Amino acid sequence: MGPAAAPTGAIDTSSAGSLFAEPLDRIGKAIAAATGVDELALAAQGIRFMARDLLDQGVGARQVTHLISRLNDGVAARMLHIAAVVRHLDLTQACWLAFGSQGRCEQTMVTDQDNGLIFESERPSRERERWLELARGVNEGLSACGYAPCGGQVMAGNPACCLTVAEWCDRFGGWIEHGAPHDLMEACIYFDLRPVAGRLQLARPLKELVTRQPGSVPRFLKQMADNALRDEVPLSWLGAIETHKLAGRSLFDLKHHGTMPFVDAARLYALAFGIEHTDTRRRLRAVAQRLKVPDHESEAWVRGFEYLQLLRLQTQAASGTQDRETANVIDVGSLNDIDRRMLKESLRVARRLQQRMQLDYGR
Numbered sequence: 001m002g003p004a005a006a007p008t009g010a011i012d013t014s015s016a017g018s019l020f021a022e023p024l025d026r027i028g029k030a031i032a033a034a035t036g037v038d039e040l041a042l043a044a045q046g047i048r049f050m051a052r053d054l055l056d057q058g059v060g061a062r063q064v065t066h067l068i069s070r071l072n073d074g075v076a077a078r079m080l081h082i083a084a085v086v087r088h089l090d091l092t093q094a095c096w097l098a099f100g101s102q103g104r105c106e107q108t109m110v111t112d113q114d115n116g117l118i119f120e121s122e123r124p125s126r127e128r129e130r131w132l133e134l135a136r137g138v139n140e141g142l143s144a145c146g147y148a149p150c151g152g153q154v155m156a157g158n159p160a161c162c163l164t165v166a167e168w169c170d171r172f173g174g175w176i177e178h179g180a181p182h183d184l185m186e187a188c189i190y191f192d193l194r195p196v197a198g199r200l201q202l203a204r205p206l207k208e209l210v211t212r213q214p215g216s217v218p219r220f221l222k223q224m225a226d227n228a229l230r231d232e233v234p235l236s237w238l239g240a241i242e243t244h245k246l247a248g249r250s251l252f253d254l255k256h257h258g259t260m261p262f263v264d265a266a267r268l269y270a271l272a273f274g275i276e277h278t279d280t281r282r283r284l285r286a287v288a289q290r291l292k293v294p295d296h297e298s299e300a301w302v303r304g305f306e307y308l309q310l311l312r313l314q315t316q317a318a319s320g321t322q323d324r325e326t327a328n329v330i331d332v333g334s335l336n337d338i339d340r341r342m343l344k345e346s347l348r349v350a351r352r353l354q355q356r357m358q359l360d361y362g363r
Helices: 018-033 037-056 061-087 124-144 165-178 181-190 200-212 218-229 255-273 280-291 295-319 337-361
Strands: 094-098 115-119 194-198 244-246 249-253 329-331
Touching: 018 037, 018 061, 037 061, 037 124, 037 295, 061 094, 061 124, 061 194, 061 295, 094 124, 094 200, 115 124, 115 165, 115 200, 165 181, 165 200, 181 218, 194 200, 218 255, 218 337, 249 255, 255 280, 255 295, 255 337, 280 295, 295 329, 295 337
Parallel strands: none
Antiparallel strands: 094 115, 094 194, 244 249, 249 329
16 A cells, blocks of 8 residues: 555644744644534635735745645644545545645645545446545535635536546546647646545656656647647846736736746746756756756746735735736736836746747747
8 A cells, every 4th residue: 555645634844944834833733633614614724714814924935835735734644534424435445536726736825626536446437426425525625615616626626636546547648649729728737637635656657657757749749839838928028027908007917927938938848857846946956957057047937927926915015806817917006116027037038938849849
């Protein structure tokens, strides 16, 4: 039997610095002791309050998003445990997966669900329904805790996301082989995967496939690059930030036009080079080594991404909204001169990264 995450939602705080240890320990204990959705919802709210406090203390984006993600893992693990006990299901036969920003450990305060379930069975058609019932219960519980349902139905309660290992591998392999537009969109979410709870070893074949197979299919990498380059970094030819004008305000989406170019580039090169890391920062550093990029250039990639992540977190904390459509939108005119300059420089770095992708895969 492979290793399993703590099914109760217990969270390891041993590696946290002194600044993080107390809130982590307090919220972690609340999650581990929770017996139902109401208590987990309070803990989830506490995660968001903790994130705001850490930002006020000057903690960096990487640490904050990592802590948010790990605590959210704890909520999901505890919800899964509670739901499994009620349904008399053995979690050594299943593994809860995180995709997208949670899979990258880069969740912010406003996030939705991107998850899946692996279950082990010699008769999947007969047993799938009971695992789907479990998954739907967890999805509903997470929704009640403030984690919005995924608009694209990337959730374990969707039959397409509740599969055996072989079924998951067939699905992933099909996307790589065919590379249809929908397949590329799916790969951008699902290939940032991480096992969260249950029997973690069940996810190993999926991780190995994602690490090994894409690099041997140049056509798929070219299609992924073309897909990523459709959204150019919004800088004018004079280097000005292109914004959306509304009611006299100059609005800019920090997620779709800011951090996503970094995330997409890091994922593409990681798939090309067989880099197993899922988080963007480690991917960028590993990619820089493979491409023999000068240290000052690779450091600019990381700093640019982390600044945009920090600005996203600060924007979410200031607005207090949980609306995913507006939570990452900032009025550029409201920024001070330093932040406006740093935003512009970060976008210039993202544009240079896209230009590198164009040279490597645009032909």
